Amino acid sequence: MEELDGEPTVTLIPGVNSSKKQMCFDWGPGEMLVCETSFNKKEKSETVPGCPVIYIIRKDVDVYSQILRKLFNESHGIFVGLQRIEEELTGKSRKAQLVRVSKNYRSVIRACMEEMHQVAIAAKDPACSRQFSSQVSILSAMELIWNLCEILFIEVAPAGPLLLHLLDWVRLHVCEVDNLLADVLGSENPRKHESFWKLPGTTQTLTELELKWQHWHEECERHLQDGTFASSPHLESLCKIMLGDEAALLEQKELLNNWYHFLVTRLLYSHPTVKPIDLHFYAQSSLDLFLGGESSPEPLDNILMAAFEFDIHQVIKECSIALSNWWFVAHLTDLLDHCKLLQSHNLYFGSNMREFLLLEYASGLFAHHSLWQLGVDYFDYCPELGRVSLELHIERIPLSTEQKALKVLRICEQRQMTEQVRSICKILAMKAVRNNRLGSALSWSIRAKDAAFATLVSDRFLRDYCERGCFSDLDLIDNLGPAMMLSDRLTFLGKYREFHRLYGEKRFVDAASLLLSLMTSQIAPRSFWMTLLTDALPLLEQKQVIFSAEQTYELMRCLEDLTSGRPVHGEPDAQRLQDDDIETTKVEMLRLALARNLARAIIKEGSLEGS
């Protein structure tokens, strides 16, 4: 582990007197909660904390930037697209496709930069303007690094075209310069040289180019020696530069903003056919010469140097330290991984670097109230720990509306996360029951195929019926459809309602057989049998015989089952005695009605037809 290279930054919590009071804290997924406690450092504790507020401290403020949000969303689209075409990427077109993806990422960064630049200019508050401007330079640095990585690692330009790419790279990042000398160093030369070199993919080999260049170089030298430019110190200086004379170049230091500009210009004039592996020699010496011992390299310089040394891991490590947000390293590493450049160098907690960075980035997204939806796709493409991470995160998303809950459920269902579906549906169903929305509760239990909850809802309905004597929400019970099969209790509810309907339509025979089947098929809960038998009373008392003898025997058996099963209570309680009284009266009435019905049924069945 490396040592910390600086003092950690101190953040003051407003409103809390940290010299007097103690604070407590707790870590969250992406942020920290801090508040003041009652404990006093020196004197005895007071009962009321001075500052009654809980603070949330975030390190990653970038996710909350309006403009950077576009970066996150657009790059999410590119990331997902890249993962999806992975299987189709083969052979020669693979490299071209990967370069195109890299260019897409870069254009998104540039678009953000442009927009932020516009906002920085238009900002009225200078502090805001400065903040935006610094954001612009961070984005610019990110694009610079990405571009270089694209040239060296993805495009893998060979000697020859390598320099052209580096020229483009520098040109993209150098400010406008305006005099002749600067033109030589800046924009004109690449054009001249492009036509000199011609574009890659021609029939000229590297040696042919080398020869041509040597020839031109010797001619320049001859001109210098002959003193052709002796009359004009400017032109002489120009010639020296074209010969790659470092001292002459360094004289123009103000026009060269930075050492990599110096490097590329130097290479252009002295080693245009530089090979990729030799780059780092020139890079190191250019850096040293340019800085001249006056200043030390900045983080950006170290990153670029690591890139020239083809040390990808170092590049990623330095970027992770320098940048406050995982966006850059996560996406770059993923792209380089697709280029098969990262060895599967396992970190000690089990996943590789690409996955580690993607997990960190996605976890950061989940801490955001809105960007969590993007995080889902990132977890999907982390083969080892992605799924478990998603399972843990997705259950903790606050569900303020049903529509949001539906989206979360859809994500879970698409990934066969049945446990999460069940738990979310149960939470929503409980909320619905508490709000007396029994239809919604049922709808959630159907979605989760949660038979236990469906039983709970049905019991609620039945209880309501017993208390009020009528059903609430008939629109629901009458239209259960196949959902009725989800739980026995629900089926019972549906059938019981059907019984009432049949009775209402005066279809007594059907109603009667339905009632009986409810008891004999054991579908009715024991506690409800008394109610069912009581419902049978009016049918037994009808003028015509509705229950056949067989059915009456069945009913009698049910009644006996019910009464014999009742335990004998020891204590004589006034209420209980009264209840028992009612119960016994009911039972007696039933027994009487059943007996009478049995008698009539036997007679009816025993008589000859028509007589």
Added chain:
Amino acid sequence: MEEIYAKFVSQKISKTRWRPVPAGSLQTADTFATGSWDNEENRVSLWSIGDFGNLDSDGGFEGDHQLLCDIKHHGDVMDLQFFDQERIVAASSTGSVTLFLHHPNNQTLSVGQQWTAAHYHTSPGSLSCRSAPCTGVVCSNPEIVTVGEDGRINLFRADHKEAVRTIDNADSSTLHAVTFLRTPEILTVNSIGQLKIWDFRQQGNEPSQILSLTGDRVPLHCVDRHPNQQHVVATGGQDGMLSIWDVRQGTMPVSLLKAHEAEMWEVHFHPSNPDHLFTCSEDGSLWHWDASTDAPEKSSLFHEGRSSIFLFHSISNQANVHQSVISSWLSTDPAKDRIEITSLLPNRTLSVNSLDVLGPCLVCGTDAEAIYVTRQLFS
């Protein structure tokens, strides 16, 4: 191929609606409103799709849509409707309904009127009320009808502080969407797969008609009525199924079309070309359903030269239907390839939450924080 322009707007878009053009005018749509959701601070915004004076070099119009003005909205924007040219009604997840005013002279939006506790839950035995999200709103000047997760239907009138009529416990489940059938009749869809028709002329709290899906009671999320034939209604369900209903006949849908792979959030008939239907879904796609008869290969379905008549058969018994007033949507034989389906978005994206069509223009908004606009829908 239509050109469709995308713009990332740093907020997840829940609703997009075109501003209606004045009746009889030849103008095409040029302004739309959007509502955001899931932000700590949500906004209702108005956008313009640019002057028609700015033609670029190919003679095409400038693509980008520009923000005109916006205003803070408390809670997620669950639904949005233009009340008239200058007023927009927004339904919130906090249970309130707000009427916003647009001031074109200084390009600002302000709150005109607000009904704060339009939707709420009461638990049995307790006096406290918890707010419930308002899920749908529909306007027909001067009336506004709202529905919510509390199963309540409210009828408001602009400039009246209290609701003109409230039907409590209209539904035991969540009401997802509402539309006018004929004023004064409305149609609601709920989360147990039922369509209910309510007549405000009647005093009771019961629907005048209930229709439901066959088979599983899949929740219905959106509903739209055919612009010319008021008995034809389309609904979209949680399983992505598109159902076409004839509310005069029977209690079951006339046709069921397997459409998307996930919840269908919105369905719209094109207001002036009703043979075209548009749906958008959680699966990230937006489909254009074309049931028109222009293509030559459909000539075999013409009947005695009258191109507006189609042979059809339906699920329920429809002996008395007049053959002359048949909508192409009531035919239930999609296997004959009469309906052409095109996906309008170039790449698969996160959920497309909302869409709206007016004339040749279409706008839609996604969870990937992008708004897509096309001005050449039928080219």
